[in-house]
Amino acid sequence: MKIYRCLAVTKRVFRDLKNDRRTPALMFLAPLFAMFVFGVAFSGDVKDVPVIVVNADEGSTAQGVWISLSEEIISQLDRQMLDITTLKSADEARNDVEHGRALAAIVFPEHFTQEVITASFPGEIQVIIDRSNPNVANPVLKSITAAMTGTMQEIGQEAPITIHEDSIFGKNASFMDYFFPGILSFVAYLLTILLTLITFVGERVSGTLDRLLATPLRESEIVTGYALAFGLLGTLQSAFLLTVGVLVFKVTVVGNVAVAFVVIALLAVVSQSLGILLSGLAKREVQAIQFFPFVVLPAFLLSGIFWPIEAIPSWLRPASYMIPPTYAVDACRDVMLRGWGLEKIWIDIVALVGFASLFLMIAVLSLRRRD
Amino acid sequence: MQLVKKFGTVTAVDRLDLTVSEGEIYGLLGPNGAGKTTIIRILSSLLVPTSGEAYVLERRVPDKSIASNIGYMPQETALDTGLKVTELLEFYGEIFGLPRSAIIEKENELLRFVDLEAWKNTLIAHLSGGMKHRVSLACALIHDPCLLFLDEPTVGVDPELRLAFWDHFHALKDTGTTILITTHYMDEARRCDKIGFIRRGRIIAEGSPTELLEKTETTSLEDAFVEFSRQEVTP
Numbered sequence: 001m002k003i004y005r006c007l008a009v010t011k012r013v014f015r016d017l018k019n020d021r022r023t024p025a026l027m028f029l030a031p032l033f034a035m036f037v038f039g040v041a042f043s044g045d046v047k048d049v050p051v052i053v054v055n056a057d058e059g060s061t062a063q064g065v066w067i068s069l070s071e072e073i074i075s076q077l078d079r080q081m082l083d084i085t086t087l088k089s090a091d092e093a094r095n096d097v098e099h100g101r102a103l104a105a106i107v108f109p110e111h112f113t114q115e116v117i118t119a120s121f122p123g124e125i126q127v128i129i130d131r132s133n134p135n136v137a138n139p140v141l142k143s144i145t146a147a148m149t150g151t152m153q154e155i156g157q158e159a160p161i162t163i164h165e166d167s168i169f170g171k172n173a174s175f176m177d178y179f180f181p182g183i184l185s186f187v188a189y190l191l192t193i194l195l196t197l198i199t200f201v202g203e204r205v206s207g208t209l210d211r212l213l214a215t216p217l218r219e220s221e222i223v224t225g226y227a228l229a230f231g232l233l234g235t236l237q238s239a240f241l242l243t244v245g246v247l248v249f250k251v252t253v254v255g256n257v258a259v260a261f262v263v264i265a266l267l268a269v270v271s272q273s274l275g276i277l278l279s280g281l282a283k284r285e286v287q288a289i290q291f292f293p294f295v296v297l298p299a300f301l302l303s304g305i306f307w308p309i310e311a312i313p314s315w316l317r318p319a320s321y322m323i324p325p326t327y328a329v330d331a332c333r334d335v336m337l338r339g340w341g342l343e344k345i346w347i348d349i350v351a352l353v354g355f356a357s358l359f360l361m362i363a364v365l366s367l368r369r370r371d
Numbered sequence: 372m373q374l375v376k377k378f379g380t381v382t383a384v385d386r387l388d389l390t391v392s393e394g395e396i397y398g399l400l401g402p403n404g405a406g407k408t409t410i411i412r413i414l415s416s417l418l419v420p421t422s423g424e425a426y427v428l429e430r431r432v433p434d435k436s437i438a439s440n441i442g443y444m445p446q447e448t449a450l451d452t453g454l455k456v457t458e459l460l461e462f463y464g465e466i467f468g469l470p471r472s473a474i475i476e477k478e479n480e481l482l483r484f485v486d487l488e489a490w491k492n493t494l495i496a497h498l499s500g501g502m503k504h505r506v507s508l509a510c511a512l513i514h515d516p517c518l519l520f521l522d523e524p525t526v527g528v529d530p531e532l533r534l535a536f537w538d539h540f541h542a543l544k545d546t547g548t549t550i551l552i553t554t555h556y557m558d559e560a561r562r563c564d565k566i567g568f569i570r571r572g573r574i575i576a577e578g579s580p581t582e583l584l585e586k587t588e589t590t591s592l593e594d595a596f597v598e599f600s601r602q603e604v605t606p
Contacts, residue, residue, distance in 0.1 A: 005393075214415045214443035215466050218435065219418030 003115050022283075026290040031265040035338035037297045045138070046139045046311045051082040052093040052105040057112035068149060069116055069123070070108035076147035077106075081139065089128070097128050100334070104129040104140055113296040122160035132337040134178055135308040141165070144341030169338040173252065180251045184241055184260070185267055188234045189325045192268045193295055196226065196275025200322070201288045204279060223276060223360055227269045234268025235261045254339035262330050263345075266352040267328040273359030274324075280366045299325045327351040374423035376409050376572075381469060383409040385572035386423070391565075394589060396540060396550045398563030400596060406572035407553040408446055411520045414551070415443045428518060435587070439467055442516035446523045446553075448503040451494035456487060456506055460513055467514035474513070481509040484539060485530065487515050500527045512543075519543070521552040535563050559594040575599045 017024045054270045059068035077084065085102075087093050093105035100345065102253070107126040116123035127144060141163075148161055149279050203209040212222060238261055245251035253260075282288040299306060302316070303325040312320055331348035334340040342349065376384040384406045399407045413425055414416045416433035428437045439492055451459055457478060462463040464474035482488045485495065485505035490498060495506060504527050519540075525533045537559060540550055544564075552563065561580045568576040568583070574601040576583060580592060587598040 207445050207447045208451055210412075210417050211443065211445055211449045212466075214417055214438065214441065215437045215463070216435065216468075217466050 001264055002040075015359045020287075023290065026287075029161075030293040031289060034297055035291050037301050040313060040316055046081055046136055046308060047314060049136055049310050050082060050102040050105075051077075051084050051140065052096055052102045053084055053086050054088065054090045054093045054105060054107045055086065056090075056110045057108040058110065060111075060114040060117055062117050067113060067117070067154070067155075069113040072151040072154070073125075073147050074106075076149070076150045078143045081143050090128075092340035094128050094168070097130055098289065099220065100130070100338075100340075101179075102130075103133075103136060104144075106144060116161060124162050124164050126164045128166045128168060131167045131173060132178065132333055133175070133308060134170070134175060136310050137170075140226050146201055153280055154341055164177035169254075173337060174250075176245075176249050177252050177337060178333070179306075180245050180249070181260070181336050182303075182329050182353075183245075184264060185239045185325050185328040185332055186299060186305050187241065188238060188264045188268050189271045189299055189328070190296060191237070192230050192234060193275045194292070195279075196230065196272040197278050197282070197291065197295075198285060200276050200279035201282050201285050205284060213367070219364045223273065223363050226272050226276070227356075227360060230268045230272040231265040234271075235265045238264040251336075253336050256341060257336075259342055260335045260344070262342075263328050263331045263335070263348070263352065265358055266349070267324060270324045270352060270355045270359055271355065273363040276363040277359060277366055298323050302326070304329050324352060324355045327355075372424050374410075374413065374425050375421045376406075376413060376418065377421045383572055384420070389567060389574060391549060391551050392543060393549050394547050395564040396544055396552065396562070398551045398560045398566045399551065399569050400557070400560050400566055400592065401569035405569045407569055408522055409572075410569075411443075411522045411551065411553065415441065415520050431470060439514065440517050441517045442511035442514070442519045442521075444507055444511040444519070444524050446526070448500075448507045450495050450503055450510070452494070456482070456491045456492055456498075459506065460509060463510045463513045469514060477513055477515070479510055480519070484535075485509050486535075501529060501532070505529050505532070512565055517548055519548060519550045519552075521550060523553055523555065525554065525556060533559065557596075560592050566592070568599050570600055570603065575603050 010016070053074055055070050057068060057070035059066055059071070059321065061067070074084075087105075088095075090105070090107045092106065096102045096305065097105050105127065105128040109124065109126070112123050112125075123143070125148065129137055129141065145163065148163070152161065192320050200209070203212075206340065209222075213219070239257075242251075242253070242257060243261075274295075279288065282291065299305070300320070302309075302312060302320045303323050304320065305325070309317060309326070311318050327348040331345040331352075334345045334348070338344075372388055374384055374387040374389075375382065387406075387410065389410070399405055399410065409418065413420050414427050414432060416427075416435060416438065425432050426441055427434070430437050451462075454462065460478045460481065461474055464477065469477070478491075479488075482491050485508060487502060487505055487509070495503060498506065498569060504524070507562060508521075508524055511521070521540075525536055528536065533556075540552070541562070544550060554560055563580065565577065565579055566583060567574045576586070576595075578586070583592065583595045583599075584590065587595040589595045589598055
């Protein structure tokens with residue numbers, strides 16, 4: 001081995017980098033971006049979860065002093081975690097939880113304080129909760145228990161209070177049930193975007209794109225052709241994954257899977273347009289690979305696949321809603337865990353159609369450049 | 372007319388005036404970087420000129436409406452290497468809206484012409500460089516265009532097949548096809564009806580091969596090019 005030959009190779013690598021300024025820039029920017037997204041996304045607790053309180057307890061007088069245990073417990077609830085609104089009717093509160101307007105409802109029955117103080121009956125708080133997202137539901141339940149325990153310690157009473165949990169969705173859901181819709185969306189997003197990105201950089205670099213554009217084929221036809229192909233592939237891919245999920249991991253599907261497939265197909269169309277757009281920024285396949293952290297990390301950390309959006313710092317939360325997979329993950333969970341149909345997930349569908357239309361349009365324009 | 376194309380500060384095509392008559396084979400000859408490919412890309416509606424106007428089939432380019440009458444063969448092979456030869460030809464046939472039967476018929480004819488019948492079910496990635504060039508030419512001819520833009524079509528093609536290519540170009544010409552071709556091979560250029568010597572984005576001389584040789588009193592087009600270049604530098 002000759003050291004001067006080794007050094008010549010080393011020098012060549014650095015010369016390559018010198019001549020391609022984007023690569024070294026991305027080499028430093030990408031990890032910085034990764035560190036930033038990880039650091040910020042994982043630093044928060046669950047916050048601003050909409051919870052309804054229905055308080056039918058009228059309080060009670062003990063030793064000449066009026067006391068309301070329910071008010072005490074409510075005052076001890078974590079206001080940072082829970083965004084509390086009050087309602088009069090338990091039915092109305094249940095309806096809100098069923099329609100996804102609130103994650104939980106805490107219902108204090110009539111004579112709650114009196115029953116606890118006189119110990120005539122064990123006091124029971126009813127918690128109507130949406131358990132489709134255990135990452136949010138569990139901290140919320142913990143917070144309610146902590147407020148209850150704190151209150152009882154304060155008044156020095158070991159009273160028989162129980163929490164009656166009334167799960168609306170995901171009663172027997174495992175973590176895999178919750179996780180699976182996220183995996184479906186993430187896989188469709190990731191693979192489609194990467195495949196399109198690499199394919200289109202190849203089409204540009206090899207000259208095949210120019211060759212196509214010299215034929216009657218229009219830019220919009222190229223993009224639509226790709227969209228149809230990747231929409232179909234996304235659907236097939238999710239059908240395959242779903243079959244494995246159900247057969248091997250015993251994933252429970254409550255709703256109509258066809259609706260979930262529509263969502264995944266839409267996400268695939270969004271992703272392929274994004275891939276075409278990004279391909280315009282890369283001159284070589286190597287440069288395209290350097291975009292991966294920018295594509296993967298936000299979706300991985302901010303779209304609610306693993307980490308609940310409720311736990312992302314509020315100032316960063318708008319970023320979650322600018323990422324298409326967020327809507328797909330939400331819609332797939334609604335369908336597969338809550339059993340909702342198109343009539344309830346239409347906001348997610350509209351968002352995905354909006355993203356798809358916007359990105360498809362920009363992708364067509366990006367191909368139309370004739371500099 | 373007075374066509375200009377600049378890439379940043381570099382002028383690739385400089386006030387170019389060029390007319391190709393219907394039914395002729397026009398050869399653009401010049402060194403690398405002279406602007407030949409840029410001209411073909413402008414005429415194929417792939418680039419917008421910086422200034423000036425270019426007309427193809429009486430339409431000012433870029434214009435997509437004439438694309439179905441044009442056959443474009445780029446300098447690089449530019450083929451989808453993941454397809455088999457027949458699959459690629461069928462794809463191009465479909466783009467040009469040919470009926471299935473016409474595609475099959477034309478495909479067989481072209482495969483015979485480019486001598487790739489034995490390779491028709493081979494992945495393009497597995498073909499040699501010369502074979503890829505032949506497939507590339509076949510793709511440009513699948514729809515029987517009346518105008519052909521061929522950018523270095525015979526690079527990497529063996530001498531025997533090059534002759535066959537030129538015979539085919541002349542056969543196409545006889546059916547009324549107009550061909551604009553760029554080439555490095557001076558012996559090939561002799562088979563053009565008209566030649567434009569191009570240097571630094573400008574036509575420095577134009578005429579039939581015989582006229583160009585007579586004007587410079589040379590015996591080869593290579594010497595004629597050098598002579599015209601010299602005259603341009605020291606008028």
